[in-house]
Amino acid sequence: MTAGPEAVRAARGEWRRSQIVDAATALLSTQGYHQMSVNDLAQEAGISVGTVYQYVKNKEDILLLVMRDILEAYRHNVPRAMEGFDDPLDRLSSGFGAYCRVVDSRRAGTILAYRESSTLAKDALSEMKSLEEETTGLLVTCLRECVEAGILHEHDSDTLAWDLTMLAHMWSLKHWHFGSRMSIDEYARLQFAVVVSAIIHQEVTTRYEYLARPLHRLR
Amino acid sequence: MTAGPEAVRAARGEWRRSQIVDAATALLSTQGYHQMSVNDLAQEAGISVGTVYQYVKNKEDILLLVMRDILEAYRHNVPRAMEGFDDPLDRLSSGFGAYCRVVDSRRAGTILAYRESSTLAKDALSEMKSLEEETTGLLVTCLRECVEAGILHEHDSDTLAWDLTMLAHMWSLKHWHFGSRMSIDEYARLQFAVVVSAIIHQEVTTRYEYLARPLHRLR
DNA sequence: CAGTGTTATGAATCGATGTTCAATCTCAGT
């Protein structure tokens, strides 16, 4: 089965765009959007500047592709980490841990999302917000299930889920402070314990080993 | 008592710089640094572009002045709100509330700090970080005192203080989500309750009316 | 009033960068 010329063209398009996204991710990480020139990007990607424009509309389009790439990573890794758990709190803990680890693996990406949101056009920005809300919505669902299962007290799940999201992002945003103090796994465990300890039924605490310790820094 | 020419020059410098900072704060709020032109800024300030350069070194200097202005607001309002409390948890609650309210009154400023940190030179960035650490340090001190007073369990005060800082900033960063759901006072009270409920000795909870309710959205 | 020093002005300058497009290259089919 040989593909037709349209398939060849589509495949080449994907290939070129991923070259561009990879190079842009590297440069945006260190320079930010406004310092990065399209000429530098082309060089980093190993293609000419004219070729860049063959596959992306303009400079802003590049930023949008990169940010979409980053947010999609959250979207895929968090739900996957939530699979296979009967206990909703275990599911939440695993999802939050994965969220933190994705943030860690793409630290510059999270920072970029906060830094460049003003650069995006209105509808692109809405798309970014929707992706973020989707991931946070998964956390809300788990929290609600924990309440129904009698694990957690009644609470404002929307706010608590956003707290978890914000604390996951904080690993990147304040990495200059936290990075030398603890590992990402220690951080994730500690922050999860903070939020959950506020709302958990005391008598079920002993069921979860990740809540076994007081809220010390683990060292 | 008439001032000498140096005093006149100093006063004029201060006046011009505050004109520049006020105009820049307005424009940076809506446009961000890279969209704001120095010509537009001069117009907004009601002075010529040449005069701008009489009093600031370059465009980046303007950004630095604005950000210093914002962080100084935190630095002055938070300690002041902490005065006059014997109970360290009351002091912390008041300080956190003030922090949230300063963030609210200067929402664009907080966003700017996250957005433009990559634009600043290394030593300017260090200065910004130091100012932030100073405010957070006040929260750490209160948390330690609460532990010594037997109000809070032993915990990692550094991380919890940064959690409070991050949650204060979140009001600005995620205002698009929270702004239509609750007032800044409701938000501050709820977020304070989340963090403190995780670490408070149960038997002292009833002493504090701001912890009287479960962690519902207050409506 | 004239002279001097200080302050303000805004058009011009200069450098950088996003984007284009004419020229060239590559590949597949005949």
Added chain:
DNA sequence: ACTGAGATTGAACATCGATTCATAACACTG
């Protein structure tokens, strides 16, 4: 080998904006 279509190239172009600097205005003093 030739041809045509598609892909690539990178210098040129047009635009923009940070900064400068010659000129003008202002304030003060003798």
